[in-house]
Amino acid sequence: MYNHILIGFDDSEDSMKALGRAAQFYMLNPNCKITVAHVIQQHIYDMAYNYDFSVAPNIAGGVYPTQIPVPDNELPLETQETIRDSQILDHAKSFLLSKGVPAKFESLGGKPVNDDLCDFASEQDVDLIIVGNSGKGALKKLLEGSVSEKVMKKAEMDVLIVK
Template sequence: MNLDTFHHIVVAYDGQDESSAALTKGIQLSKQLGTRLTVVHVYQAEHAMNTGGVRPGIPSAPANGYLTDNLQNYPVAPDAARQFDDQPKNDHFDHSDEVSSRIRMKLDENQATGDVEILSGSPADAILSFADEHAADLIIMGNSDSGGLKKLLFGGVSDKVHHQSNISVLIAK
């Protein structure tokens, strides 16, 4: 492998220690090779996608647990949409801003330049799509996949990226 062929490095960052190691490695390689660096963070907005950002309300039940024939005195369940209006509907943006700030601090600490992109969707798919669409030559990521049954059934993000990528993938430890 000739390192001179790398012109655009994409680092996947999720805030875990392993992805911090990947970011450090990406910064080092980018500086050594004089390549473009893009750090991507992927959030999954499952809650927002499934509920439109509105948390479901739980209807009230009568104190005695029984419905009566006289429904005039039956309490009315609060409107779920109105009940949570004062709460932010896009919590993932706040977290992404925090992650983006940590990435920028790490770049500044290392006197490095790079772009930060916030992606959404399935992490492996989003990383692969971004790398493909932006002509990346190398993906660097940590091996911070969850263990246990979830990894066994669905595979880890780094495993999926490694097996499905058409470009080189470096797993930093």
């Protein structure tokens, strides 16, 4: 049985399924520790902000940096990212509380997602990492690989990929 479970959470449908699976493990062993980690990634927003640019929607989807200077009254990107991160973790908290599952919540950042999760898991004596399956399309998954596959390859402990 597992004593410490880490869930990689990004608020996607698949990471919600990972939370559900962790709750099932907890019901089988109420003595296990549950930790939910959200990895803050460097986004194009950060790059744009660092160079005094703004971001604009792209017709094809996503955003791109523009030559328009960032307004002075706009919140710093670090603040915006902290707010988004807090909202994501609040969603996970609400879900687990509704299931009666106590958990610890962590924000990680600075490295690629798979490195952050695996390094944190090793430091915290985690014996199971649960992640959702990637939502990437087949071609993108082939070219880039998915976070869940990278976690599975790098982790020194068991990894459960939930579909």
